[in-house]
Amino acid sequence: MRASPNAGAPTDPKPLRLLLVSPEAVPFAKTGGLADVAGALPRELARLGHEVKLVIPRYGAIDGAVHGFKEWKRLKVSTFSGSVTTIIEQASLPGTAASVLAVRHDPYFGRDGLYQQAGVDYPDNLERFAFFCRAVMELLRALRQVAGWVPDLIHAHDWQTALCPVYLRTLSAAPVGIQRPRSLFTVHNLGYQGIFPASDYPKCGLGPELFTSRTLEFHGSVNLMKGGLVLADFLSTVSPTYSREIQTVELGFGLDGVVAERKDRLAGVVNGIDVEVWNPATDSYLPVRYSAEDLANKPACKTALQREMKLPTVEVPLLGVVSRLVSQKGLDLLADVVPELMALEVQLVLLGAGDPTYEARFQSLQTRYPTKVGLRVGFDEGLAHRIEAGADMFLMPSRYEPCGLNQLYSLRYGTVPIVRRTGGLADTVVSYSPLAVKEGRATGFIFGEATSEALLNTVLLALRVYRDPEEWRSLVLAGMRTDVSWARSARAYEELYRRVLALESK
Numbered sequence: 001m002r003a004s005p006n007a008g009a010p011t012d013p014k015p016l017r018l019l020l021v022s023p024e025a026v027p028f029a030k031t032g033g034l035a036d037v038a039g040a041l042p043r044e045l046a047r048l049g050h051e052v053k054l055v056i057p058r059y060g061a062i063d064g065a066v067h068g069f070k071e072w073k074r075l076k077v078s079t080f081s082g083s084v085t086t087i088i089e090q091a092s093l094p095g096t097a098a099s100v101l102a103v104r105h106d107p108y109f110g111r112d113g114l115y116q117q118a119g120v121d122y123p124d125n126l127e128r129f130a131f132f133c134r135a136v137m138e139l140l141r142a143l144r145q146v147a148g149w150v151p152d153l154i155h156a157h158d159w160q161t162a163l164c165p166v167y168l169r170t171l172s173a174a175p176v177g178i179q180r181p182r183s184l185f186t187v188h189n190l191g192y193q194g195i196f197p198a199s200d201y202p203k204c205g206l207g208p209e210l211f212t213s214r215t216l217e218f219h220g221s222v223n224l225m226k227g228g229l230v231l232a233d234f235l236s237t238v239s240p241t242y243s244r245e246i247q248t249v250e251l252g253f254g255l256d257g258v259v260a261e262r263k264d265r266l267a268g269v270v271n272g273i274d275v276e277v278w279n280p281a282t283d284s285y286l287p288v289r290y291s292a293e294d295l296a297n298k299p300a301c302k303t304a305l306q307r308e309m310k311l312p313t314v315e316v317p318l319l320g321v322v323s324r325l326v327s328q329k330g331l332d333l334l335a336d337v338v339p340e341l342m343a344l345e346v347q348l349v350l351l352g353a354g355d356p357t358y359e360a361r362f363q364s365l366q367t368r369y370p371t372k373v374g375l376r377v378g379f380d381e382g383l384a385h386r387i388e389a390g391a392d393m394f395l396m397p398s399r400y401e402p403c404g405l406n407q408l409y410s411l412r413y414g415t416v417p418i419v420r421r422t423g424g425l426a427d428t429v430v431s432y433s434p435l436a437v438k439e440g441r442a443t444g445f446i447f448g449e450a451t452s453e454a455l456l457n458t459v460l461l462a463l464r465v466y467r468d469p470e471e472w473r474s475l476v477l478a479g480m481r482t483d484v485s486w487a488r489s490a491r492a493y494e495e496l497y498r499r500v501l502a503l504e505s506k
């Protein structure tokens, strides 16, 4: 019997044992939003009373002393070239009962970068992450033997961990009599699939029966993400809209058919943000602090940002951007309209790093408009916070955006987001209309077409609304009062985990 669609997940008060596996997590290692998610979700799940462990690779860039990593156990991991001993190190996730286990094998992870060096992927990435996932299987065995700990569910994130659900089904780490942990595989970005030459396949340690077009083979190559999509017990993405978009040719990156085939086992859960780290009332990166109850200091954040970015401290609308500079983010649409924007009384502040072509393009715009464009190329956590606080509007013209975190930070900081209607942006921003403002629902501006005209028109609309202080204040306050916390999202994951555990195995 199936439960009626409105009945929701069964309410089971029993705490769950959860093993989260991620290639990056704050505060240890970060290249993008996945790290924010993998750092915050275990903490919130632990707060809900679950037993949570997070597994990450022990990268060279992680300072073991700062984070208190200590050797827990040495394990033998079999690889395509023989057995390798790895050290599992353990630390606690700051401010929580959840623990972190790091897989240490310096020849693979003791490097400066996580996945690449100077913009070029490490050539042995398949080997590195196949090893990581094999080590997770050995870790399962060790946790059971040493600590009697068997997770109910393994929650794996993105292509680097996709072999975990595959190995769970094929190598079966569980002995007879113990149920195999269930697996949930979350896609944070289908644009990155972990595709490698077929000649690398033996390094996965899987039999030839899994190298077919039904499983890990993809147009003659190995596709790790595809393995996870096919073999995990359940799939999720980081917003409901994105879970639908990845079933389309436009945004499926060639895997739309594979995803669509599993649509009955696919959910979309919007990310939260760490509302303690991202809190304008306590944020130590800011020169002064403010809140929804007392916005008086927000203008001082703007003036300080203008000074920091060497812009004149004049009262004009300030547009902010913090982004990886890659085509996904649609910043070419913005670059195209900078000349039109600069004819107006506005300033633009951009922080980003990535594709050298985009970096050069914004460098030349900054040289052309030195009193109106402030640019910082690089990764700067503090400046990201100061832009969120000091800007009036935040731009995210993404071509696609699985969830997006910056628009959530913007809402929380009273900086009105201007976003494209895609993925999590569509699910988290309530678009301006005079009625939506009157009802106190509007939190930002949304445009549909991925064109520079559509972006420009929407910025022009936002600039008009900005001139009406009352309407603007309504947008700011509605954003600041939106619940963007992890607490809400973690409850959604808890419900999803219970749903996965209640499934008949397939």
Ligand code: ADP
Pocket: 031, 032, 033, 034, 036, 322, 323, 324, 351, 352, 353, 378, 379, 380, 381, 384, 403, 404, 405, 406, 407
């Ligand atoms: P994505 O993961 O696709 O890059 P998200 O919006 O989910 O996009 O997350 C991006 C995260 O990385 C945010 O926490 C954002 O503040 C941060 N970030 C991106 N670029 C920079 C940068 N140049 N400096 C500091 N933080 C950055």
Ligand code: GLC
Pocket: 032, 033, 034, 037, 188, 189, 238, 271, 401, 402, 403, 404, 405, 424
């Ligand atoms: C990916 C996506 C981004 C999402 C993040 C965390 O990097 O590009 O939209 O917010 O993962 O889920």
